[in-house]
Amino acid sequence: MDALTDIADESSVAALSKIRADFPLIAGNEQVYLDNAATTQKPQAVIDALSNYYARDNANVHRAAHKLAGRATESYENSRESLRRFINAESREQIIFTAGTTESINLVAQSWGQTNLQSGDEIIITLLEHHSNIVPWQLLAQRTGATLLACNVTPEGEIDLADYHAKLSTRTKLVSVGHVSNALGTINPVAEMISAAHDKGAVVLVDGAQSVGHMAVDVQALDADFYAFSGHKMFGPTGIGVLYGKLELLNAMPPWQGGGEMIETVTIEHTTFNSLPYKFEAGTPNIADAIGLGAAVQYIESIDRSMVQQYEDNLLRLATSAIAQLPGVRVIGTSAHKSGVLSFVVDGAHPGDIGTLLDQQDVAVRVGHHCAMPLMQHLELPGTVRASFSLYNNTDDLDRFVAALTKALSFL
């Protein structure tokens, strides 16, 4: 671990080594896991929270008149409070549990979008977006007659802000943009984009799937109208995520799914709806995974985030300069503002072949279009190889990745 001292100060090295030991799949595995943008591994604290819930506290929440249900409800609602604190939302009513980022975006498209958009209105996204932040808006545009516009991306992989400002107008009703690009790692200037959109009276949704696992997010400082993210990319379980929304927007939105939990009174003719956040949580919620996500928040809060962010930035910089020296390697996405992701292509070699040859050497990366086909079409690439880092990766991982890539290139 000596090399760690090159990119982290002495006092941080011990903390970083401890972090690695917190993740059983990382600590006990020979594989180099560099597919963190797809999903992160889970610390023991999250695994324990899930296991303890099922072993000790399992009951349905909110309704039953027994102690067990009381404990389950308390844990579930405590988790909501942890998530409120995590993104600095004003109130816990603004934290709606969903299945993940995709469902959060679809909720807004179905409920807010269907109510607020009509023919002639415009939705602005960017060419950097993940399919989850494209397709729901495409479907909404088809249903309402609104127009979907995509902002251009510069050769460095940044949103072309001049194009964004040119596209923004009083016709713009919604801007939906990723905080961090899953394909290239670019950190987008969302605060600036939100402020410009607000000047035109538009509402802004930020897709935070790739940001929450790497940086502190403050929805009030950003002034985001909606913020969507997934638990499994921030060390929590799969199948759980959050939609944050401004109170006045959420209160005005109709429910999008009907069922138990989301009602106040029901007659055969008419239903009155529960208050926030339950209005948007129809049916028995994903109690265990919500509690697991709360444990992930507490885990993140227990570490020195600024130290970790600095460390991750150093790791990414080191990896970038190491592979840039290899023959034929071209890094895709060269913004000065990046987080966690190193995307690249190799002249004359298909990304799929590189992925297979890395896998043979127990280095796990992602290859392909990364669910961002419009971006790949724009860059005229069949796809890229994507190595994505998290706080438990270290310089040994980096060395093995570079050695494995060097060997892979010798095959092709």
Next chain:
Amino acid sequence: MSANITPIEQIEDDLSFFDDWEDRYRYLIDLGKALPPMPETDKTDANIVHGCTSQVWLTVRSNPGQNTVDLLMDSDALIVRGLLALVLAAYANRSPVDIVEFDINALFERLDLLSHLSMTRGNGLRAMVQRVQILASEFTPH
């Protein structure tokens, strides 16, 4: 079917001889390099099988007067091309009925390459094999 294709028994023998992954994959890559490219005119949207990481093209044509089909396959990725060469060798000189009944999973399992076939959407190979079987079944006597 091309006459100069390496017989599948030969490929199985060769692959079983190697004891490390490097030799096996160099061999697969060589098979991929040796696979004749499909004519560009056949690389149409109708003949493509999309994968997340690579594409596969496939044509299946009946062989008039003979109880065999002509198969052409190609991919933009080299290792997938090697795997396609292997599939082509396995299907070579077989009747449509034999192709439908041939247990390709067992072959890939014997060669320790099953993970390539099992990737549901990854490289397009699984969907390609399914499409070969569907198209071949259209040429089988009913």
